[in-house]
Structures are given as C-alpha cells and as structure tokens.
Amino acid sequence: MDFDYGPEVEAFRAEVRDWLEANLPxxxxxxxxxxxxxxxxxxxxxxxxxxxxxxGYIGIAWPKEYGGRGLSTLELLVFNEEMVKAxxxxxxxxxxxxxxxxxxxxxxxxxxxxxxxxxxxxxxxxWCQGFSEPNAGSDLASLATxxxxxxxxxxxxxxxxxxxxxxxxxWCFVLARTDPExxxxxxISYLLVPMDQxxxxxxxxxxxxxxxxxxxxxxxxxxxxxxxxxxxxxNGWKVAMTTLGFERGGSVTTSYLRFSRxxxxxxxxxxxxxxxxxxxxxxxxxxxxxxVEIMRYSGYRxxxxxxxxxxxxxxxxxxxxxWSEYHQRVLKTxxxxxxxxxxxxxxxxxxxxxxxxxxxxxRSEVIYAGTSQIQxxxxxxxxxxxxxxxxxxxxxxx
Amino acid sequence: MNFAFSDEQEELKKSAxxxxxxxxxxxxxxxxxxxxxxxxxELWTRMAQELGWQAMIIPEEYGGxxxxxxxxxxxxxxxxxxxxxAPFFSTVCLAANTLLVAGSDExxxxxxxxxxxxxxxxxxxxxxxxxxxxxxxxxxxxSKNGGDYTLNGKKMYVVDGHTAxxxxxxxxxxxxxxxxxxxxxxVDAEASGLSRRPLQTMDQTRKQAEVTLDGVSVAGSALVxxxxxxxxxxxxxxxxxxxxxxxxxxxxAQMCLDMSxxxxxxxxxxxxxxGSFQAIKHKCADMLVEVESAKSxxxxxxxxxxxxxxxxxxxxxxxxxxxxxxxxxxAAENIQIHGGIGxxxxxxxxxxxxxxxxxxxxxxxxxxxxxxxxxxxGL
Numbered sequence: 089m090d091f092d093y094g095p096e097v098e099a100f101r102a103e104v105r106d107w108l109e110a111n112l113p114x115x116x117x118x119x120x121x122x123x124x125x126x127x128x129x130x131x132x133x134x135x136x137x138x139x140x141x142x143x144g145y146i147g148i149a150w151p152k153e154y155g156g157r158g159l160s161t162l163e164l165l166v167f168n169e170e171m172v173k174a175x176x177x178x179x180x181x182x183x184x185x186x187x188x189x190x191x192x193x194x195x196x197x198x199x200x201x202x203x204x205x206x207x208x209x210x211x212x213x214x215w216c217q218g219f220s221e222p223n224a225g226s227d228l229a230s231l232a233t234x235x236x237x238x239x240x241x242x243x244x245x246x247x248x249x250x251x252x253x254x255x256x257x258x259w260c261f262v263l264a265r266t267d268p269e270x271x272x273x274x275x276i277s278y279l280l281v282p283m284d285q286x287x288x289x290x291x292x293x294x295x296x297x298x299x300x301x302x303x304x305x306x307x308x309x310x311x312x313x314x315x316x317x318x319x320x321x322x323n324g325w326k327v328a329m330t331t332l333g334f335e336r337g338g339s340v341t342t343s344y345l346r347f348s349r350x351x352x353x354x355x356x357x358x359x360x361x362x363x364x365x366x367x368x369x370x371x372x373x374x375x376x377x378x379x380v381e382i383m384r385y386s387g388y389r390x391x392x393x394x395x396x397x398x399x400x401x402x403x404x405x406x407x408x409x410x411w412s413e414y415h416q417r418v419l420k421t422x423x424x425x426x427x428x429x430x431x432x433x434x435x436x437x438x439x440x441x442x443x444x445x446x447x448x449x450x451r452s453e454v455i456y457a458g459t460s461q462i463q464x465x466x467x468x469x470x471x472x473x474x475x476x477x478x479x480x481x482x483x484x485x486x
Numbered sequence: 487m488n489f490a491f492s493d494e495q496e497e498l499k500k501s502a503x504x505x506x507x508x509x510x511x512x513x514x515x516x517x518x519x520x521x522x523x524x525x526x527x528e529l530w531t532r533m534a535q536e537l538g539w540q541a542m543i544i545p546e547e548y549g550g551x552x553x554x555x556x557x558x559x560x561x562x563x564x565x566x567x568x569x570x571x572a573p574f575f576s577t578v579c580l581a582a583n584t585l586l587v588a589g590s591d592e593x594x595x596x597x598x599x600x601x602x603x604x605x606x607x608x609x610x611x612x613x614x615x616x617x618x619x620x621x622x623x624x625x626x627x628x629s630k631n632g633g634d635y636t637l638n639g640k641k642m643y644v645v646d647g648h649t650a651x652x653x654x655x656x657x658x659x660x661x662x663x664x665x666x667x668x669x670x671x672x673v674d675a676e677a678s679g680l681s682r683r684p685l686q687t688m689d690q691t692r693k694q695a696e697v698t699l700d701g702v703s704v705a706g707s708a709l710v711x712x713x714x715x716x717x718x719x720x721x722x723x724x725x726x727x728x729x730x731x732x733x734x735x736x737x738x739a740q741m742c743l744d745m746s747x748x749x750x751x752x753x754x755x756x757x758x759x760x761g762s763f764q765a766i767k768h769k770c771a772d773m774l775v776e777v778e779s780a781k782s783x784x785x786x787x788x789x790x791x792x793x794x795x796x797x798x799x800x801x802x803x804x805x806x807x808x809x810x811x812x813x814x815x816x817a818a819e820n821i822q823i824h825g826g827i828g829x830x831x832x833x834x835x836x837x838x839x840x841x842x843x844x845x846x847x848x849x850x851x852x853x854x855x856x857x858x859x860x861x862x863x864g865l
Contacts, residue, residue, distance in 0.1 A: 089556065089789045093487050162487065355865065364865050367857070373865060374856035378783075378804045385782035388489035395487065406775050461764070467774055468767035472747050475762040 091388060093162055100159070101166045107143055108174040130256070137180045137211060147185060147209045154193065154205040161394055165342065172345040180256060184208040184215035188261045188280075191331045195278075195319035204280065216257035218248040218281070218305060219328065226462045228263070229272045229325060233307060235264035235279060240314045242266075242279055244287070244307045250456065254290045254303035258283050261331070262307075267322050278324035280316040287311060297448045298438035332457070343411050344383035347418070350446070351380055354422045357443075363425050376418045383411060402470035409463040412453040419447045489785070491560065499560045505537060506568035512834050515691060518571040519837075522684050523649050524693035525573050525607070533572065534604025540578055541602035543586070549599030555726075559733035559788035566737030569837045571691040573607045573646040579730040580645065580723065581608030584654050584670065587726070588711035588719035593672060597652060608652040611641035611697050612720065619724070619850040621665040621717050626657040626699060628669060633706040635671060637679075637699040645848075647695030648684040651675050654710060655699065656720060665717040670710035677702050689844035691837060725802035728849050729791045732784040732802075732809035735845055739780055739813040742820040742838050743773045749824055760823075769819050776812035783808045799862050803855035810846040810855075817842035 093101075140146055149164035150156020179185065189208045192200055207213040224231035233246025244264055254260070260281050267275030283290070287310030292300035319327035355364070355373055363369045386407065422443055423430045430447070433440060440448070454460045468474040491499065509529055518526050534540045543558050544550020558578070565574060582601050585594055600606030616623050626639020637657050647653060653675055659667035673680060679702040685694045711719050747770055750761030760766050787805035790797040817839040821828040828835040846852065 089490070089492075089785075089792075090488055091789075370860045370865055371853060371856050374807075374860040374863075377859065377863060378808050378856070379779075381801070381804055382779045382783050382808065385489070385786040386779060388487070388786075389782055391487065392489045396490075406778055409771075410775055410779065461768070464768040464771035465764065467771035468761070468764075472770055472774060474747065474750060474767050474770060475759045477762055477764070478758055 093166065097160075097162050097166055100163050101170060104145070104167050104170040105174070107145075108170060108176065111139055111143065112174050112176055133177065133180045133256070136177060140179075141209070141211055146181075146211070147189075150185075150189065150205070150209070151193075154201060155209045162391075165391065168342045169345060172342050172349075175349075180253065181208065181211065181214050183217050183253065183257070183261075184213060184259075187217065187331050188215050191261075191278075191327060192318060194330055195327050199315070200280075200318065213259045214253070214257045216251050216254040216260050216283075216303075216305075217331075218251060218260045218262035220250045221247060222249050226459055228328075229276065231263055231265060231276065233262065233264045234268065235262075235266050235277060237314060238311075241311045242281075242314060242316070244279065244281060244310045244312070246307050248305040248307070249293070249302075251290075251303045251305045252301055254283070254305050255292060255300075260288075260305065261318075263324055263328055266324075270322060273325045275322055276324040276328070277321050278318040278327040279312055280318065281307075281310060281312040285310055295449075296451070297440060297445055299445075342387075343407075344380055344387055347380045347383060347411065347414070351376055351418060353443075354418060354425065357422065358425045361425055361427070361429075369421070369425065372417075372421045376414070376421065379410075379414045379417075383407075383414070386410070402466050405458070405463040405466040405471070408457060409460055409467070413460060415450050415453055419443075419450045423447055489789075491556070495556060495560055498557060499564060501537075502539075502561050502564035503567070505533075506564050506570055510565075510568045510570045510572075512837070515569055515571050515837065519690035522693075524571055524646065524691070525649055526571075530572055530607075531604045533574075534602065538602075540574070540582075540604050543578065544582060544598050544602045545586075548594045549602040551602075555729065555791040556785075556788050558730060559784060559791075562730045562733040563737035563740075563784070566734030566841075567741045569691050569738065569834075569841050573609070573649060573693075575692070575727075575731065575734070576609035576646040576650065577601055577607050579727045580610035581650075581652065581654055583726045584610050584710065584719070584723045587722050588670065588716065590707075590710075592707065593710060597672065600651075606652060607646060607650045608654070609644055609646050609650040610723065611644040611647060611653050611655045613643045614640060615642050617643065619854060621668055621720075622663075624656050624658050624668050626655065627660045628657040628671065629660055631703075635669075635704050635706070635708065637671060637673070637702040637704065639699050641697040641699070643685070643694050644682075644697050646693055647697045648682050648693065653680075653697060655697075656716070657699075659714050662714065667714045668717045668720065669713050670716045670719065671704050672708045672710060673699075673702060673704055677704070679703070687844065689840035691841055692844055692848075721799075724849055725798055726791055728802045728806035728855070729784070729787040729798075731845055731849060732780070732787060732805040735809040735813035735842070736777070736780045736784045738838050738841055738845075739773075739777050739809070739816040742813075742816040742835075742842075743770065743777050745835065745838075746770055746773065746816075746820045746823045753825075766823060769823060773816045773819055776815060780805075780809040780812040800859065803858040803862070806849060807852040807855035807859065810842075810852050814842040814846050 144157060147156035148159045148167055149161060152158040185208055189205060192204055219228060221231050221233060235242040235244045260283055262279045262281050263276055264279055265275050266277040287308050289306045291304045293302045293304055294300050295302060358364050358369055358373060430444060469476055518524060538551045539561055541550040542553045542561060543555060546552040582598065585597055601608055613619065613623055614625050626637065626641060628635045628637050637655060639657060641655060653673045655671050655673050656668060679700045681698045683696045685696060687694050750766050750770060751759055753760045783805040787801040790801045821835045821839055824835055827833050
C-alpha cells in the first residue's frame, strides 16, 4: 500500500495549480451564484470553457488520435482534484467530454469517432443527455420517444425531461424506441441528434431552488442522419448502460474534496454560532467527518482498481448511494446549526446563499442518475446476485 | 498509488481463512466458548508454531516474524469472520502492542519471545468498575517503597485476565488525577496479592475477568515506560488496538452479509426467494455499502498504523466508531433476515450479534470514539 502519485504526476499537478491560480477569475463554484446574475452566469460558463480549451485542459486523458492529450487516468484525476480545490465551476461540456465522448470511443464506428470526437474537444458541440422521460424515470427502458427511418434520416417524436444544460447544448444523445414490437430493452437505439432544428423545443423547468438547470425537451418530428446511431440499431440499451456507468462512477475519486471543503464550512458555521460545545452537534460533525474521510479512502480503492485496468462496474452504485445519502445528513446538520438564520434570504428575489441552495438541491442528488432505491436494486442484483423481482402478470399497458 | 493488499498479503488472507474455517469451525468455537478458559491450548500453540500469527507484529530481534500492521489486520479480519475464540486480541493487540510502544528492551526480551511462540498469554488491565476508557477510569493506585512498587485496586473487564500469564496493569500515583500519574506495570499473574475471577460474558467467545490487586509488590523493573507518565503510551496502544479491532469487525460484518445474502437467495416465501423482495434486497444493499466503507476505514487505518504516521490518531477512532456500528447493524439485520431461525441458539447468527456488541463496547463505544475524533480534529 502506498498513496504516492509519483513525481511526474505531481509535476503536472503543480502546472495545473499555477495555471488555475493565474486564470480562474472571480466566480468560483460556490460563489458563482452570488457573483453573477442569470445571464452573466451563462456568459461566464462559456468563457471559462473556452479558456480551459485554449490552455489544453479539455480531453486531457483522451487518446491523442482523437485530439486529446493522451495523459493518464492519474493525471486526469489530479486535474480534477485541482479544479475542485481551486473551486472552479463544474464543466459545461461534462456530458460531451465525460459521457458521450467515451461512449463513442467504446461503441462508435471510425467515421463517427472522426466526426464527433474532435468537435467535443473544440467546443463546437456542446452535449446534453436525452434519457429520462415523464413516464420513464427509474424504469428507463419503458421510454416512449420513438424514432422511425424516413429515407436516410431518423424522424424522432417524444418528450425528454430533466435534461441538464439543454439550454447551452447544440447536440443531444437520445434514447429512442426504434422497434416497438421488440421487448422493451431490445428495441431502443442511441441516436445523436442536432438540437438546432425546428422539430426541437427546449423549455426550462423551474426547480425548487428557483433556478432552471433542468429542461424539458420536446421532439416533434425532429431529424438526424440515419448513420447517427451508436452501437447499432436496437442496441441502444447496452450503449446507454456504458454511459450511465461513466455518470455514476465519474466523481468517485474527487467528490471527497468537495464534501470535505463543504464540511469545513459547516464546522466554521457551527463555531460561529457557538454550537461546537453541544455534545450532539459534536457527534454529528465527527460522524460527517468520518463519512467524508471514508469517501477519500474508498476513492483510493476505486482508483487502484481503475489503474489496474478494471472498467467501472455496478460497484459505482455503492459510491453514488453513499455520497448522496451522506449529503442529506450533513445538510440537515447545517440547517439545524444555523437555525432560523438558514431561512432568511438576503437580497433581491429568490437568490439563495450557497448552503440554502445546496440544501434544496441536495434533494435531487438522491434522485438523478438513478434514485437511491434503484441503486439498492442494482447493488442487490448485480453485485450481490440476489434474484430479480418477478415480472408482473402481463399488465394492461404492455 | 496502490490501496490494495499485496500478493503476499492476499496469500496470507487465504491461508488464514482456510485455517479458521477448518480449525475454528462453528462447532469448535462453540466448544471453546463453553469452557471457562476460552482457549484451546492445542490450537493456540499451532497458531503460533505452525502459522506464526502471534509473532506477526513482533520484531525478529524479540523472536517475532517482523511483519507490519497490515498483516495483522489481515489476520484480525479473518479471525473476526470466524468469531475465533482465542486470547489473541488480549495477547497481541493489547499486551504486545503495549510492550512495543512503551516497554524497555529488557521487558521486550523477557516477554515478547514467549508471546511469539504461543507459550505466554498476556493482557492489559486498564478498565475498572466505572467501565471508563479515559484516564479518569484508572483508580487503582501504586505507591513506591524504595525501588519497588505496591499496587492496590480492582481492575475489571480485563480481556482474558483469568488465563493470562502476564498482566500489564494501569495504576495511578496515590493522590494524582487525570492523565498525570498513570503508570503501567508488568505483573505476573501468580504474584502474591493478585487474585482473579472469571466473569460470565454475554459474548462467550471473548472472555473477561476481574483482577484484584491487594498489596501486590513488584520490582522497579516492572515499570513500563516513564513513571506517572504512561497515559500517552496508553493512548497510542488504544489507537493501535482500535485499528485491529476494527479489522476484526469488518470480517464479522462481511460474514453476516454473506450469511444474509446466501439465505435470502434460497429461502422461499410467497412463492419466491425472499431476496427478490426489495425490503430484503435493500437491507442487503445497505449492508454491503457499510461493509465496503468499513473496509476502506479499517484498511486505511491499518496503513496509518504500519506507517505510524500523523494520521493514526485520526483514522483509529474514526475506524473504530464506523466499523463498530457497521458490524452491529449487519449482525442485527442478519438475525432479522433469517427470521425465527436466526433467533435460535443453534444458528450462528447470535455468535456474531454478541461479538458485534461486545467489540462495539470494547475500547470505548462509538460515541466515545467520535468525541475523541472531534477533539483530535480541533472541534
């Protein structure tokens, strides 16, 4: 056992740290809401993405043949660590670089790779994810958006929901039903669809935070070229599972940094309000500290298996369940410590401070990318090998 | 960057599991737990002489094998998995650690070789009737007569205190309070004025005793570390023992999960295996999350103990608090998932439940360790 990243990686860390210090302007992740009003925030996010790209920090772990820097997983991790430590905002093109890009690398044809991968890196394509639907949330495979071939184009009709960054995106990776006769997992295709066309409408969804990060996306005979299917027609479920694996596992080695910083702030608040003498608060804070440290240790274990070449598997459900459930607990403590101070919104409109925002947003974390209940099903069935729920008798709708 | 056991450590783990499964079967553990001594001499000797387990963390110069703490936690995890009934925790994790942390070269030369070869059972007598694990819990006293010391008081909950050949006793200078004045003494179990009484324990796989010191006289050479200034060493020993116990708890928790999952796959009610019901499946999933988290904590703490670095005082109470609760929860859920059969004496579930509780309280309960942690992170 050792926890040393080695001199080369540490040299890269120093490079990233220096660059961030020089280039990350005012407007850090946890103050960005307080620094910028809505439109300014959008501009800031786009400018920041361009800055990262110009400095060569987009696609650092992608292979060189696809335009990446070809650095190692460890270097990517160190980059992410430094981004979090510097409190840099979340990446705008996470869905492109982190999800659809790797999915195309794994499943795409040579032509698809040549067409799409460079444009993710150049920022020409900003991606959003079209998976969930109003009637297909946890039971994603029952999705109803359909795509039919019309000559050399797919014609897509249906509705997607909870689509993050759809307001910035010009491309969407969409799961659509391409064979209505097949069993529900077997008639789905993974399509790449341009957003800028008359058949697509994006409507922001106002969340309980007052913000609109999520959207509804309506497809009304939207079109994309027939060749824009990844992994073969009617094979989209398998491809989607790859993408979800990246989504569920992506933050496992860096999330502790974010949570550890947040916890330090919570402790500061407790000290400010004179609550650290309360034995119950001390128990809670020590408990939260324990859980955040375990995130770090578990992150090292996951990293070790990633470095040994093992792909992310259903085990990533363990970390998703762990951190999202932890977050509910620490945010509750934070609100308890603040008391009614936590209720008061300073300033104009419904502009929450970072903890109020985190407290409300936290509710989405045990839902998105698979609810805690779905994660427990995955852990039970795919990690522990427990039997699946028997299929219900043929229901009226199917 | 590598947070995994080495190939050799994985081999050790496999051979430890084999030995525990073959030699400390449920039948054997139950036979041993019915005895007053709680030790099977023959198995204890084999453990030392064939496998070298008691010698694991003892340096070669004192007759040991000279391995580090990671090898010890590998063994503890496997012994926890089988609820091994033997005086290993007392002899190695408490007594040998105390000598390694604070003992003089002469004391190590005198006592460690016997521990390593399995001929000496030893323990640490820290707690008393109050059951406190802090310095205030030490009420037994010593007084100095020339070069010798005289010990008086009653030590309680002394793990394997009734079978130990050597008892390291914590006592304080008459009139002292708090951490000041606490000293450690090596006392021979046969010393005049020392009497001991085995206590009936709910967890029969780990025995405890009452040790009464009535004017026990020991030579100056029995003093471990500096006179009146041993609390720092005790703290370090508690950290090291906590790490070992956390690893043992991981093994027990994993076994409870395995038993639960195996049973949930085969037990059929309402025409389907109970593991197909989400009520059961989600319990098992939560247990797995806890077991994996407990492993991360115990293994990382094991590394910090091996390195003896500044993280040890943080990770030790952290791991002890977390692994204690994880084990207890898994042991309780194991009974629940088994239903009525899990409540019987015949089923092994109660052995784990009882060990989980006794080890949760041993060295201080989770709240105690969280408070320690809170202090150590500057809260």
